[in-house]
Amino acid sequence: MTVVRLEVREMRIGELARATGTTPRALRHYEQAGLLPSERAPNGYRVYDERAVVRVRNIRFLLDVGLTLEDVRVFVPCLDGDVAAAPPSGKGLEVALERLAVLDERIAAQTAVRDRLAEALRRVTGGRVRPAA
Amino acid sequence: MTVVRLEVREMRIGELARATGTTPRALRHYEQAGLLPSERAPNGYRVYDERAVVRVRNIRFLLDVGLTLEDVRVFVPCLDGDVAAAPPSGKGLEVALERLAVLDERIAAQTAVRDRLAEALRRVTGGRVRPAA
DNA sequence: CTTGACCCTGCCGCAGGCGTCAGGGTCGGA
DNA sequence: TCCGACCCTGACGCCTGCGGCAGGGTCAAG
Helix, strand or coil, X not given: CCCCCCXXXXXXXXXXXXXXXXXXXXXXXXXXXXXXCCEECCCCCEEEECHHHHHHHHHHHHHHCCCCHHHHHHHHHHCCCCHHXXXXXXXXXXXXXXXXXXXXXHXXXXXXXXXXXXXXXXXXXXXXXXXXX | CCCCCCCCCEEEHHHHHHHHCXXXXXXXXXXXXXXXXXEECCCCCEEEEXXXXXXXXXXXXXXHCCCCHHHHHHHHHHCCCCHHHCXXXXXXXXXXXXXXXHHHHHHHHHHHHHHHHHHHHHHHHCCCCCCCC
16 A cells, blocks of 8 residues: 655644634634644644644634634534535534624623613713714 | 710621611622721720711612622712712713713623624524523 | 834733632531 | 541632734834
């Protein structure tokens, strides 16, 4: 059996960070969160192939969308594909919906607080306060 | 000159906490934040008179309204009155408005995130997701 | 040999408002 | 005298996603 090994561009953490618009620190953080495995060079340096770029972009996409690292964990098995356009993966959907609910809840709570403050202001100023631009 | 000293109901931290629906821990926290001064009994126990009840309620009111302990600090000089219906005290108004802006900003940011997640969900599910109740 | 650019691990800091021990006094009542 | 209810002062924990620093290797170029 011959092992076919395609030439893949390998890179170290700094380059991966630049390629994905993050920082080495963040990438290490993703790794210890179990989201971004890494090979190690003999000298201990982390070595990634270009699939890592996709992974990281997916991770960032999910984070930017409001998920937490914890949430992202359930997406691990499909982080190498196009997560943003992936077919509903049951578990993933579930988590996302749950997170959406959490976000809505949080927003509602803060909005309620905001409204109370606005209302309090209206009272003490006799309505002379223009609504925050 | 005779000093007129009215009989005022004094109480210790536990009672004040119960009277205001908080906890001793919270009250100590307010104290170290410079919001709630206290007399001390010879044995070191904190002693409050009933004005403290008003103060604490005012503090809680402001906190519930979305201000931070830091914010509340500017209200210190008028915490013994009816803060909720007090005349605009310049500084207080300023802080409140600023805080309102911060809240609005935060809400807007989170709403944006929420919308992105909702949008992402819509895409992967082909619009088959009902909006979160 | 030295410099400089990278890399490593480990750990504190942050923002907020307390919760929750830990370890130890203070008192009144049975 | 001992219990139990309260009180005290620290000081760490929480929750999240890293930032940033300390202290120390690695390696290629000059």
